[in-house]
Every structure is written in C-alpha cells, then in structure tokens.
Amino acid sequence: MLVLCESFLIDTFGFKVSKLGYGCMGLTGVYNDPVPQEVGISLIKYAFTKGITFFDTADMYGSHANEVLVGKALRDLPRDQIQIATKFGIVKMESGNVIVNGSPEYVRSCCEGSLQRLGVSYIDLYYQHRVDTTVPIEDTMEELKKLVQEGKIRYIGLSEASPDTIRRAHAVHPITALQMEWSLWTREIEQDIVPLCRELGIGLVPYSPLGRGFFGGKAITESVPADSFLAIQPRLQGENFDKNKIIYSKIEKLAEKYGCTSSQLALAWILHQGDDVAPIPGTTKIKNLDSNIGSFEVKLSKDDIREITDAVPISDVAGDWTTDTFVRCSWKFADTPPKA
Template identity: 40%
Template sequence: METRTLGQGLTVSAQGLGCMGMSQSYGEADEASSIATLHRALELGVTFWDTANVYGDAGPGGFGANERLLAQVLAGRRDEVTLATKMGIAGIDTSADPSTGRRFALSATPEEVRRRCEESLARLGTDHIDLYYLHRVDPETPIEESIGAMGELVQAGKVRHVGVSEVTAAELERAHSTYPVTALQSEWSLWTRELEEDVVPTARRLGIGLVPFGPLGRGYLTGALAGRSFGAGDSRARMPRFVEENRTANDAVVAEVADVARAHDALPGQVALAWLQQQGDDVVPIPGTKRVEYLEQNVGALEVHLDDHELARLDALAGKVAGARS
C-alpha cells in the first residue's frame, strides 16, 4: 500500500477506512463481518482508520459502540494503525422533529474536549489518538477555544495531530491560526463538490491534508443500489438523492461512471474513488464498509489511472446530480 502525507507530517495509507457504517446509519450492525473487515484491512495495508465517539450512539452497545468495536482489533496491534476519532457531536437532540431526520446536539467547550478525549482513549484501549477531529463546530463556543484545548491534548501526549471536520474556509483559517491543523475531513465525491470553491484552496494554502468522507456517494456511485429501498434504520431513506423522483437523473450519472469503468475493466465505485484520489497527493479518501468484499474492491481503485479526458468527463457530472446531499 502506498502512503500519502497529510499536513504537519502525518503519513497514512493512501486510502483509509471509514468505520461509522459498522455501527450505525446503514442498516443492521454485523460485528463478526466488521471485525473480519478490520483484520483484512490490516493485511491489505489500509491502516488509516476513522471513527468517532458518537458512532453507534443509537446502535448495539450504545454511545461509543464503534470505538469499542475497533478496540477489539487494536488490542495487540495498535502500532499498526493510524487512528482517527472525533468529538464535538454530543449526541442526538431528542427535541428535534423526528420527521426531519437525525439532529445533533453540539458541544465542544474546552471541558468537553478534554472529557471526551479521555472517554475515547478508554473505549479504544489506547494511550494516544493519532488524529483527533473537531467533528462539528459548536455554535456556542468559539472555535479558538475548542482548538486550543485540542492543542493542549497534543502537548500532553494524548493526541498526536489535530483535525477539523465540515468547516468553512473562514473557520479553517481561525482553527489553523490557533493550533496547526493536520487534516480537514469533509464530504467530497463526484457528486458532492461544494468545498472545491473555497475550502480546498484554503486548506492547500495552509498545508492541510484533505480526508474526504462519503467518497462513493453513500454507496450510490457504486451502481449497486439501483432499485433498492431503504428501511427505517438506514439514513439514506431520508436523503434527497435517494428518493424516487431524483433517481432517474442520478442513475444516469452512475451510468456515465460505469461507462468510464468499462474502459478500465473496473467497477464504477473504483472509478469514483480513482477520480478523487487523482485530485492531489494531499487527498486520502476514507470509503466506509463493513464487508471484506467491498474493502477489497475499494483498494482496487488505487490501480485505476484516469486520463485527462476521463477526468474532465467525470468533472462534468456534478451539474447533472439531482437533489441536495442531505
């Protein structure tokens, strides 16, 4: 597995593994399958793992279930993994109208930052976190206070690098001026391109690495979800791009991706990942899966090399996507 270096000198596998779906959002959890996938990831060299304290908050095991899941594999193999986790989402806001979907309660006061770090360290069974993200900006706490507390965790040896997630360009500037930021995690894919206008240029000017989540469009860009319906336990049932009235347009987008894939004897999802991987050496996508088969397919994207004409054709698909991202 090749490696890439994010800001502040953090070297990681060129493709990471998003672990959220092992514990929530995409249907029933399957612990045995997830653990097998984590072990296979180590065999393949996919050693940049992404979790969060809130993943699994509504699933088996309750709050922090995903961190506890990873701990089962990390035991005895901690040094093989570059481990990323997050804080800032305090849980589900139960006062929100359930018909509108999940709503999060946000909290990233300095006290909360320190407390959540200790909780994650305990659940993960480790004495340090390689990359600690501010999951979302707390609107009640200046970002300088949250990032300042995270910097103190670095000085204490509990965290190695600081990251931020889903911030604006201005927030990224403020965070980085408080303490050097290593990575920005945001949704970025062939059909989610908004951050390219000002966030990506700001990150690159500051020397901050880019860690896209949802690089496969929540699975849609693989072409494997055609005609599929989603149950109440799957967050995609509420996402505009997955509803019936938008599917014709979005299926046409996937058909174009599949056409490019055929020229490479590859899968549509591999082309979608290859497009993202070729956006720059500072880009490390973290496709998520809980199945070995899909993990192996995702790793295969590293062998797909798109030419300039194909990249331009794929770039143009952004204007054809129907529906907001969430």
Template identity: 55%
Template sequence: MASTLPAVERVKLGSQGLEVSKQGLGCMGMSAFYGPPKPEQEMIDLIHHAVDIGVTFLDTSDAYGPHMNEVLIGKAIKGIRDKVQIATKFGIFTDPVTKARGINNKPEYIRQCVEGSLKRLDIDSIDLYYVHRVDKEVPIEITIGVLKEYVEKGKIKYLGLSEASSSDIRRAHAVHPITAVQMELSLWSRDVEEDVIPTCRELGIGIVPYSPLGRGFFSGVQVQTLPDGDFRKLFVPRLQPENLEKNQVFFQRLVEMGKKYGGTPGQIALAWVQHQGVDVVPIPGTTKVKNLEENVGALGFKLSKEDLAEIEAAVPVEQVAGDRYPEASMQLTWRYTHSAPLSSWKA
C-alpha cells in the first residue's frame, strides 16, 4: 500500500527556519491516555515506517506516561536522528501521590524538564520545545527567558507554545521568536479561528493542530469498544453517550462525502485541516500502520473552496454537543489561562 501513498512534502514551519514533514505523527497514544501502553517494538516499527514514508515530524511530551513516551521515541530514533524532527513539551505534571494534574512554568522546573527530556530522548538538542500549558502564576516573559537560554546553549533549536491565548503568544514572541503554536483544530474544534490563528499568521508562527480527527471520532472510533483506561471513554464530553448520539449525524455526513470524494470519513476530515493553510501541519496520532497510511493518504486530496465549504457545512460547530475537554481540563486551555503580568513576578 505504501507505494500508492502520496509523497509527503517537507515544509517550513513558522518563519524561523524549521523544516518538517507536511503531516506529523502524534505519539501520545502509544504510551498514555488512550488505554494501556502499546507494545514497545510495535510502536518503534510504526515510527520507522512513518519515517520511511516521509512522516518525520514526531510529537511527544514529558507528560505522556509520564516520561515513558519520550523514552520510546528516544529508542525509535536511534540511528535515524538526522531524518526526524522531534517536538516535545513541558509544563504539565502529575502529583505522584494525589495523581492530580497541575501546571508549572517556574524557572527551576523548566531546567529540570529540559535536561530530563534531553536525557530520555537521548539527543543533544530538541528541535521544537513547547510550553505545554501556560502557568497563570508565572509571567510568560520569565518562562520564555529561561528557554531562550537553552536556545543560546544549543540544547533547544526552536520554541513553541501549546494552548496559548493571543496575548500570551504576543508576549512570548516579544522575548524570543516563537516558531509554532499547537492548538486543537478540527471540523468540530474551530474557536481558534477567531483570534489565535490570525495572531500566529501576523507574527509568522506555524500552526500545529492536534486531535485533527476529533480524538478518532471522524475516523469512526467505536467508543464503547475502547479499553478501560482510555480517557476518551469516560472523560471527553463529546464522546459520552448522551452527546455521542447527537454528534453521530456529523460522522454519517462525512461517510456520504467520502463516497463523493473517494476517501474515508477520516481522510475527508483530515484533508480539510490540511487545506487550512500552507502554515498548517497537523499531527494526527495513531498506533496502527493502517491508520497511519490512511492519514497520509489525506495529503493526496485537492479540495476547492466550494469543497471545503461543503465539508464545513456538514459539521456546523454550533450544533456540536459537548465540549472538547472536561471542565477542569478546559480551565487549562487558551481561553481560560492567561499568564501573570511581568510586574507581579518575584524571583
């Protein structure tokens, strides 16, 4: 099947010089949140296959596992470091006793995280390092100032933000150029179009959509068959029974569109994201070769403005039932989290 796949272009992500594959690979589900960790060698083989077919932009975080996913990526890229671009993140931590999740962007914690990620990934320099979530208690200028030191040392090549508001993006970019902002963007998650995406474009910052397939919804994931421990089964509001039943109509519409365009519902949804701009590089995640190749196949679609409008009309965002995260997690996203003013900081 791989021989029939479209070529995966290399593109500039942002305006600072980073080049990546036009589609990336989200690696989170290999180790965390989507049920038990998957067999290590299978995941290493999957990553190698992704690189072989041109998907070289690998996305991870120290929060995935925690730490386990970075170790996996480190093993997978042995001998092929020069072929891949590694993006990882810091800022979300899990209390080892209470298991409660929190945010920490303080300087001493950043330093621990950078050194920890470099060691686990077994690399000398991180290609793209994201602030995974913005800390309300720490001015973004302080956070980026510490990361800038690591860029100057050569331990980080480019900086990014995830789930950041327009104002925080501007403040961060004023301290050191931001290369990319990661955000949830899909047919049913489009609120970033209002302000976040225009800000990125004004500043020459690349756009990296995560969950471009609606956490598998647009690929036809059967929520009831997901393993225990998969957070989608219990915690993603849109996938809970009362909302899922209402949302199913959107999936069925994409099934019909797939017949028209000659693709799967997931390919139609992902092709829509890919068409949102030359500065857009989505990172669909998967743990299966079949799904990886299906996702890459979405790069072969050429959609007109009329096609895109038709696809958008099939999933009117105002009719989507449920939010993208549970309430507590929503409070950590860009709409609700704003960095403390610099004047408040006391080292």
C-alpha cells in the first residue's frame, strides 16, 4: 500500500492521519446526484489501498445516508489503521430550514446515532459542525469531554469557529483539529485562525481545498448542472465568473510550468502550508482521486509557493464565497459569544 506522508494534527496527543484525507460528502449528493452505494463503497476502499486513511463524513450528509455508506465501506478494513471523522450540530428541519444545535443532550444523542450508523465502537475525531451561539461553548465542550472519557470519541474538533470560541473551547478540553474552508481563493483564515491554531497546537483540516471544484477546471471546461449546489455559488455566476476565469487561467499556466494539472497545483499549494495541514478533497471518480494523490509529486519551494499565492490576489477574487445558509452560520457571520 502506498503510504502518504503522515501528519500529526496535535503531537501532544498523538493523533495521526494520512496527509491527504477523503471528504465523503459528495458521495450522497450536494454537488451532483448521489452515486450508487456500491460505487461509493468501492471509492472509499480504493482510497485506502492508495494510502488514504482519514475519512470525513457528517450526520447531516445525505440525511444520515453518508455515515451509513462510510460505515459499510470501512467495515472490512483494519479499524486501527483508519481515522473516521464525523460531525454533529447542523439540523435540517421539516420546513427545509437549517438550524444549529449544540445543547449537551443533542451532542450525546448525535454521537450515539453516529456510532450506530458507522458501525463502530468509537469515533476518532468528532467535530461540532457549526457553533450554536445560543449555547455557551463551554456547555457543549463539557459533554464532548464526557464522551472522550467514556471512550466513545477519541478527539474533539471544531468547524468554522471564531478565535474566541476556539480559545474558550480549548480551555475546557484540548481541541485536536479545526476544519475550515481554505484554498487558493479562500484565505481569510490565514490572518488570525491559522496563527492561533499553531499557538495552541491544533491541526488544520481544509475543506474545499480546490475552491469547490473551481481549480479542477470543470466549471471552466463544462457547464455546471443547473440543479447543482455549485450553480448558485456567487463566484460562478455572471460577471464574477468571467473575472474569476482570469484567475483560473493564471493557475493553468503555472500548472504547465510545474508539469501538473491546475487541480494538482492548487492541492499541492495547500499541502505545502505546513505539516499540521491535512486537506480533505472529495470526488466521485477514481481518476480524480488518483489526480489528487498525484499532487504529492509536485514539489514546491518557498519561492514557488509565493509565486502561486501572488497569482491569486484575494482582492481580485470576484463574488462572495457562498450563499449557503449553514455555511453562513460560521465564524465570519454569526459565531459570537451568546449574551448573558
């Protein structure tokens, strides 16, 4: 089995994952139609044979179907060689609206449900998917701490949390990993979040490291399906899209210089951000998975990293990062301590 470079997300507590993870969300829909279950299972198993051991899911993906699929795929693989990350906290109501719930009772019930759907006795990394600003983070963390003590989860993570929330949560129990959107054209976390994580010894798990697929080129070379989640993204619409095509062209030319594809260059860039960074790109195709793994062959110097970074000035990126409501329940929009 090809062994990818291992990354210590927090060396004090010894949590190790493959340097490249696999985001399973797309297997049960969102960007495109869900893939047949047998296809999703074979993709996950194939990823493992290639050295990927870090698999990311959540209870809300596919209304629980994603966890079930991941559990079936990993059932025949050696448990001690796999790191399963799942999440709780985003609740889709019957009305279609989305709310966030971080109450202790909900934390425990979600954990029990995920354990059952995944078919495991413990979860390696359990994230709060989004911060519930109506519940003090200390209350949520105390329940998560109990779950660690009971052996039901091994490590605690946060997703889309503000610096203040991260510090307060970490004071209750060490946070092992923070999952945030981070890519060549989404770099807001570099100013405050990344330095804080490195101060506290918290690993970084970038989601959408290919800019929601933008740097894979599909949005440029093919039309995005009208019913796709991507079709409503502001950066892929109208004049914004036309302006952002210029950014893609720059990366495409640089990719030629470095002898790789644009997606491999974008992924190599994030992989070179530090040994504490483990991105989780997702795909529904083996050829794309192989391409992602091929990004390890792209070796970049500090000057190379600077050149690639400079090719995508944040001020040149046109359009907001998303219109999605549950993403907007994040540190940039709503994550502030609840009022007393």
